[in-house]
Amino acid sequence: MTARPRVAERLEQQIEALIRSDSLQPGDRLPSERDLAQRLGASRSSLREAIGRLVHRNLVEVRQTGIVVAEPVPQSWAAEAISAPLSALVAAQPAYGRDVLEVRRALEGAAAQLAAERADPVARQQILACLEAMEAHDGTSDPSEQAHLDAAFHLAIAKASNNAVLHQVMASLFDLLSTSIQQTLEKIFLVPRIADTLARQHRAIYDAIAAGDADAARAVSDTHLEFVAVSLREADEDLARKARAARMLGNT
Known part of the structure; x- marks a missing residue:
């Protein structure tokens, strides 16, 4: 590190x-x-x-x-009541990360599309600041920090959507997203050059939003999360294959 x-x-x-x-x-x-x-x-x-x-x-x-x-954002007791048990559940049972990915695709795709339509220069600058912080951290071996910055990038996009409900839902799930992203990165970072691909995808999401191209923003967001889902599935299969091989060798 x-x-x-x-x-x-x-x-x-x-x-x-x-x-x-x-x-x-x-x-x-x-x-x-x-x-x-x-x-x-x-x-x-x-x-x-x-x-x-x-x-x-x-x-x-x-x-x-x-x-x-910045102006402080109030966190409702209802949001905390939803987020806390879900974060604990995902931390204890990583398999629920696939469910989180499905929810992320619905929320983040909509957020990216709306942000491309509605983001003002200030909001776009906020997204860029988060992206640059994430890019500055690329190449390190700290999935926890990378996950935190990754979640912050997507939260900035939700804020730029100018949909208060969408932003509040994303904000309430921040810890859940960070936990799920960290677990995913710990697995898929084992794949060579995966970090470079993720970095390009994040940059593409920002570029589409900055260009005001709503359809492209939605498409690249969906493509990004589909890539993450496929990479996670392949990483799980590889880990399972290695575990089977280890057991077989242990029995010979």
């Missing part, structure tokens, strides 16, 4: 501390990316990853005018 995730986490904490120490309120602007990088002694890539982490936590927003403190 590279040191980058730890650097990004440190920068994330420093920026959060800066917001508190300066008593910044929702809508207040933070220093520019260049100023933050100099102030914190950080590279631009690590800083962007840290900003992406703060974006998905809904602590900051990336706008054309700069980085600002």
Whole structure:
């Protein structure tokens, strides 16, 4: 594993501390990316990853005018009541990940399509910030962190759909998505060059949304999740085959 995730986490904490120490309120602007990088002694890539982490936590927003403190999103007790037991179930029994993929295809395909139709420049910038944070983390061996950033990217798309119900449902399932994505990545990352393919697919989703092509956004989102489903099935079959071979060798 590279040191980058730890650097990004440190920068994330420093920026959060800066917001508190300066008593910044929702809508207040933070220093520019260049100023933050100099102030914190950080590279631009690590800083962007840290900003992406703060974006998905809904602590900051990336706008054309700069980085600002975000308005808090209330989490309803009903959403928590739904999400908590499902997250625990998927964590304990990874086989339910296939059910999550089916739900993801319905939700994320609609979100991508609506985001392409409705996203304003600010929303597109938010999606791009999450994508760049995820791309900055590519090539590391930390499925947990990659899953967290992956879920944040899709949540930013849901927010850009300007459908409050869709966004709230996706937000309430964030931990569930992170858990399911992590379990999937731990398996399919064993396949050579799979990370490169996933990165290209995520970039294609963003490109379609940025171009305002709703049909393409829906199509590439569906293709992405179908690829994940097929890769997961093949990984499961490979693991089962190796387990059978190991048992046979153990009995000879």
